[in-house]
Amino acid sequence: TGLVVAMDGPSGSGKSSVSRGAARALGLRYLDTGAMYRAMTWWMLCQGVDLTDPAAVAARCSEPAVLSGTDPDGPAIHVDGVDVAGPIREAEVTGAVSAVAAVPEVRARLVALQREIIGDGGIVVEGRDIGTVVWPDAAVKIYLTASPEARARRRSAELAGSTVEAQQQAMAKRDALDSTRKTDPLSMAVGAVELDTSDLTLEEVIAEVLRLVAE
Numbered sequence: 785t786g787l788v789v790a791m792d793g794p795s796g797s798g799k800s801s802v803s804r805g806a807a808r809a810l811g812l813r814y815l816d817t818g819a820m821y822r823a824m825t826w827w828m829l830c831q832g833v834d835l836t837d838p839a840a841v842a843a844r845c846s847e848p849a850v851l852s853g854t855d856p857d858g859p860a861i862h863v864d865g866v867d868v869a870g871p872i873r874e875a876e877v878t879g880a881v882s883a884v885a886a887v888p889e890v891r892a893r894l895v896a897l898q899r900e901i902i903g904d905g906g907i908v909v910e911g912r913d914i915g916t917v918v919w920p921d922a923a924v925k926i927y928l929t930a931s932p933e934a935r936a937r938r939r940s941a942e943l944a945g946s947t948v949e950a951q952q953q954a955m956a957k958r959d960a961l962d963s964t965r966k967t968d969p970l971s972m973a974v975g976a977v978e979l980d981t982s983d984l985t986l987e988e989v990i991a992e993v994l995r996l997v998a999e
């Protein structure tokens with residue numbers, strides 16, 4: 785099978801930007817697994833499912849058709865034929881996604897879909913559990929980190945009208961949920977290379993990834 789690059793790490797560490805840049809440079813496909821958890825969450829919110837009730841989430845999670853594109857230049861995400869690229873980035877989804885992603889049935893379904901998309905490889909895949917669960921055989925595993933301050937600064941620069949402090953608080957809450965959930969918590973995979981991006985430019989991080997791939 786072709787090359788699989790697994791890119792994991794907490795939010796704002798640079799996974800999406802670095803993965804897309806590396807995929808572009810290498811002529812590989814790109815998969816944003818976080819977008820799939822966000823798409824599932826968006827659908828649950830539309831349906832009025834009680835997200836504080838894991839059994840209710842589990843009971844409904846096989847219903848929506850979640851379709852993810854793999855073009856690094858324009859990652860597409862559809863739910864039941866609806867383009868949800870915009871709505872899945874809204875604060876309401878961001879605030880609810882970790883609870884939905886903690887439900888084992890949701891993970892089982894989306895991990896299966898992700899493995900189908902990875903297929904024969906030739907892809908950079910970003911998420912929280914790619915190197916640990918989705919594709920432990922990935923030839924290159926990278927764990928991106930950055931200081932909480934740097935991550936919050938980056939996210940608030942992207943989102944108009946959000947302060948660094950508010951971002952840092954919201955991220956800390958999501959990190960805690962993602963790292964302590966019972967099923968496949970965020971953790972560094974065996975064989976992963978940790979890359980702290982706090983004091984690097986995006987170009988420097990991509991160059992380091994390309995170097996690791998070439999090794």
Ligand code: ADP
Nearest residue numbers: 795796797798799800801938981984985986989
């Ligand atoms: P994640 O997918 O981990 O949440 P993103 O790639 O969505 O991270 O966000 C990272 C943001 O920080 C982007 O706007 C990116 O341009 C910016 N950024 C600044 N410096 C870096 C760096 N050294 N590495 C990665 N991203 C960086």
Ligand code: CDP
Nearest residue numbers: 795796817818819821881882885911912913
């Ligand atoms: O954009 P950001 O990095 O903040 O988050 P994301 O990558 O879009 O992921 C959103 C949420 O989905 C995470 O906070 C996790 O709760 C969940 N997720 C997951 O559980 N497993 C993955 N492989 C990817 C995302």
